[in-house]
Amino acid sequence: MKIFELGKAKSPWILHYNTGSCNGCDIELLAVLTPRYDVERFGMLNKGNPKQADILLITGPVTKRCRERLLNLYLQVPEPKVVVAVGTCSCGGGVFRHMYNVENGVERVIPVDVYVPGCAARPQQIIDGVVKALQILREKGRALEVPPHLKKIVRGREGGIDRESLLEDLRRR
Amino acid sequence: MKTLLILVFSPVIGGLIEGAFRKVNARMQTRVGPPIVQPFYDLLKLLQKRPILINNYHVLMAYAHFVLMATALATFLLGGDLLLVIFFHGMSLAFLAMGAYSLRSAYSHVGATRELFHILAVEPPLLLIAVNIYMNTGTFLLSDVFETQRLVKIMPFSFLALIASLPGMLRRSPFDVSEAHQEIIGGPEIEYSGPFYAPIYLAKWLEKVLVAAFIGIFFLGSPLIVVAIATSFILVLALDNSTARLSYWDMVKITWVVALPLVGANIFLNAQGVL
Amino acid sequence: MIEASLMDFKDKIRKLYIPEKVHYIGVDAYEGEEGLEVRYWFFSYETRDVVMVRVSVKHGERVPSISDIVKPAFMGEWEIADLFGIEIEGRVENFFLSPDSPRAPLLNKKKSEDQAGREMGEK
Amino acid sequence: MKKIKVNQEICTTIPMGSQHVALPEPVKLVFDTENEVVKRVSFDVSYVHRGIEKSLTTMYDFKKAPYVVGRICGICAIAHSIACTVALERSIGIDGEVPDRVRAVRMIGLELDRLQSHFLINGHLAEVCGYENIFMHLWRCREFILDTADMLFGNRVQYDVVCVGGVNRDIDEKTGTRISEALEEIEESIGFMEEVFTRDKTLVKRLEGLGVVSKDKAFEYGLVGPSARASGVKTDCRIEDDWGMYRDFGLEIITMTEGDALARCLVRVLECFESVRMIREALDSTSPGEEIQLRVRDNPKKDAVCRNEAPRGELFYYIRGTGKKIPGRVKIRTPTFANIPILPHVMIGVRYNDVPPLLMSFDPCLSCTGR
Structure with missing residues (x-):
């Protein structure tokens, strides 16, 4: 049904998580909500609640302490979901690459669908990234999605995730 | 037939009201805002999300909330008892709070407590208004109340009391304490997701229709009925955009201090035969 | 600059620090060739x-906290305790680092952790 | 810390963070509350610890340092860059030779940064009070400031205009006049902000008397920046450690005595007027110069410190020069680091719904704190 697909693509509720970025992108993300850029035109709301979100906007290079929290958030978002990495440092580490407490980008922890580079990413770029994410969202189904490197930890056929061993795996990596 | 029409059309009207709310709100903040059918997109999307069940009771309460809200609305529009409508409405909110209490989430608990205060703030003025309507029409049965024309002429203060408790009923600032997006991120509804959030989302639309109908009672038989409803809603939005959120005890205090004396004055004046 | 030893640095700070006249900036550590020094600014x-109040400390020595004299000092102390591995009274474990971060990362080692990390990344 | 008996059975523990709508940054605060009244607070600020201090002594040489430290915090980026640069210049021994034009351009950058930061936090404060409209309007006004920065330095945030020994970009005559026009618009919107924070009844009701910090407490806990000035502490690093021309321009230190959340907001508003005046003075006092970058031949060789006034308060840099390209130690003490120890004390006894405004009134920047 086309109308159902339309529903998916027209109402992105976002969840924003800062994994140790410099605030530049986060502030631009907030600026995206304000009158000049106004992404509510696309139905986008900053829900701040992982259970009701569709699009995960991640900024920052993922510090070691944020890692588990990020994965938790990712698992709490019900499918279909899209992950957007905002800013150069979330795409691959940026200036923070190879610092001792940093994981070098979001993709090391969870799969990323859209990369938005820039330091700091401009609001126009962020809107562009979100609109790209909407197209991806339209194609995704409601099947359980698990990060590929964590597939072996998924228990059973219906996909209950063994949370403990999952976090254990993360600590080891 | 009439029942069927009401059941089908009231959610549609509710959705449009919700969309208009968001649009007007955005325009007041100098933004463009979402299209007016945005709530329908949201609902469609919610139904397509993967269901994540926390516990059965929690979900049951969401449906109970929706069903009772729908019952309240249907009772109202089909001309049932006004007291029943108010009790159904209050119970529906109480079910939401009960659902929120069934979890271990802190925000959910805080939200549930606030939701109970919200009932405490909103229901007494409504009940008194119902009593006032009974005084003037001699019946609680809405089908008989519908016969009377322009109640606002004899109960202006009660109408003002209703307007005063509107921000509370519609959960708009300064009295949006039970949702309080920046404090407890939605409060009682925080843990609902996907298809289980849909009934709550839908119930919000129905509540708006119910509120609109409540305003409508005062203007029955007048061509101004739609204008009156729209004006009061825009008034609520304007208030929303010019105040900060107050705390829940402020909400109870202000609603009672403002609304109850107003209704009381109206009852007194009606009893004296002045109005 | 005031030189002090572990024995008397608290007395010197007590004499120096009057809240209305002196503002506490922070605490820092540095690893020289002779050993560690803790500096209070x-x-x-x-x-x-x-x-600057400079206190020489040997590796593994226990440093008393000055947060009874200078109230906001505890955060800075916990920080250097984590980053330099200095034992400071009343410290909180892993205030700045995660359980799997490198221990005492700011100490000079023959091959520092992030150089090793970079080589790993290049491979 | 004060010891208060907490009955665990009747307490509700409310965690806030590390992901929360009211917080753009990850910080975790855990409140034990009774009837929504906060009884105990614990906090975890290290979600943003990346290890920048270490990287400055191993990975990047001193000429790259101003750009790296800019990434500590995107809101007060240029304050970090300037503090680092000034400390490096002092360490090399060329701080006396920096031309006036360079100082002026740096001052303009810093003050623009301060303007946008104050707009940002006051708007965000209004939002966490549930006042979305003010948030939208203040952020709309903030866009003018960002436009000005874009016009001057080529980026909205993170304009890496400062380098060791000078600046990367000069302001030509034409842009100068356009800025003067933009400043008038900005001043108008500051007037709007002042009106909001003095006249609006519900906002004032929420913020008045919230989280009062007395002057003694402010001294005792070593508060910095607008939070200290709102309690009556007359301190401003721009005067105390003047790397620019603030003393010549007669910068006024704005203080208030109330020490509550509203006073902290108003200090920021009034500082905005002062910032606009400083930008005007800096534009008028110097004209575009030929030389905007000194040639830097030496490596940092001395120990040097710099105290710079970031939008949030005192920013302290210490650089230990070793004569090599890479400094021996870079110590960064950020303003929020000094303002956090008092938070648990002012938060006890406050209702939970007042916690986000109270937290925001101190203008916390966790990216700075964690580094």
Whole structure:
């Protein structure tokens, strides 16, 4: 049904998580909500609640302490979901690459669908990234999605995730 | 037939009201805002999300909330008892709070407590208004109340009391304490997701229709009925955009201090035969 | 600059620090060739000077906390305790680092952790 | 810390963070509350610890340092860059030779940064009070400031205009006049902000008397920046450690005595007027110069410190020069680091719904704190 697909693509509720970025992108993300850029035109709301979100906007290079929290958030978002990495440092580490407490980008922890580079990413770029994410969202189904490197930890056929061993795996990596 | 029409059309009207709310709100903040059918997109999307069940009771309460809200609305529009409508409405909110209490989430608990205060703030003025309507029409049965024309002429203060408790009923600032997006991120509804959030989302639309109908009672038989409803809603939005959120005890205090004396004055004046 | 030893640095700080006249800036550590030193930075509102109290500490020595004299000092102390591996009274484990971060990352080692990390990344 | 008996059975523990709508940054605060009244607070600020201090002594040489430290915090980026640069210049021994034009351009950058930061936090404060409209309007006004920065330095945030020994970009005559026009618009919107924070009844009701910090407490806990000035502490690093021309321009230190959340907001508003005046003075006092970058031949060799006034308060840099390209130690003490120890004390006894405004009134920047 086309109308159902339309529903998916027209109402992105976002969840924003800062994994140790410099605030530049986060502030631009907030600026995206304000009158000049106004992404509510696309139905986008900053829900701040992982259970009701569709699009995960991640900024920052993922510090070691944020890692588990990020994965938790990712698992709490019900499918279909899209992950957007905002800013150069979330795409691959940026200036923070190879610092001792940093994981070098979001993709090391969870799969990323859209990369938005820039330091700091401009609001126009962020809107562009979100609109790209909407197209991806339209194609995704409601099947359980698990990060590929964590597939072996998924228990059973219906996909209950063994949370403990999952976090254990993360600590080891 | 009439029942069927009401059941089908009231959610549609509710959705449009919700969309208009968001649009007007955005325009007041100098933004463009979402299209007016945005709530329908949201609902469609919610139904397509993967269901994540926390516990059965929690979900049951969401449906109970929706069903009772729908019952309240249907009772109202089909001309049932006004007291029943108010009790159904209050119970529906109480079910939401009960659902929120069934979890271990802190925000959910805080939200549930606030939701109970919200009932405490909103229901007494409504009940008194119902009593006032009974005084003037001699019946609680809405089908008989519908016969009377322009109640606002004899109960202006009660109408003002209703307007005063509107921000509370519609959960708009300064009295949006039970949702309080920046404090407890939605409060009682925080843990609902996907298809289980849909009934709550839908119930919000129905509540708006119910509120609109409540305003409508005062203007029955007048061509101004739609204008009156729209004006009061825009008034609520304007208030929303010019105040900060107050705390829940402020909400109870202000609603009672403002609304109850107003209704009381109206009852007194009606009893004296002045109005 | 005030030189002090582990024995008397608290007395010197007590003499120096008057909340209305001296502003506490922070605490820092440095690893020289002789060993560690802990430095307390103050700013005097009257002379507009930055005053440093320097305390030499050997590896593994226990440093008393000055948070009974200078109230906000505890955060800075926990920080250097984590980053330099200095034992400070009342410290909180892993205030700044995660359980799997490298221990005492700011100490000079033959091959520092992030160089090793970079080589790993290049491979 | 004060010891208060907490009955665990009747307490509700409310965690806030590390992901929360009211917080753009990850910080975790855990409140034990009774009837929504906060009884105990614990906090975890290290979600943003990346290890920048270490990287400055191993990975990047001193000429790259101003750009790296800019990434500590995107809101007060240029304050970090300037503090680092000034400390490096002092360490090399060329701080006396920096031309006036360079100082002026740096001052303009810093003050623009301060303007946008104050707009940002006051708007965000209004939002966490549930006042979305003010948030939208203040952020709309903030866009003018960002436009000005874009016009001057080529980026909205993170304009890496400062380098060791000078600046990367000069302001030509034409842009100068356009800025003067933009400043008038900005001043108008500051007037709007002042009106909001003095006249609006519900906002004032929420913020008045919230989280009062007395002057003694402010001294005792070593508060910095607008939070200290709102309690009556007359301190401003721009005067105390003047790397620019603030003393010549007669910068006024704005203080208030109330020490509550509203006073902290108003200090920021009034500082905005002062910032606009400083930008005007800096534009008028110097004209575009030929030389905007000194040639830097030496490596940092001395120990040097710099105290710079970031939008949030005193920013302290210490650089230990070793004569090599890479400094021996870079110590960064950020303003929020000094303002956090008092938070648990002012938060006890406050209702939970007042916690986000109270937290925001101190203008916390966790990216700075964690580094």
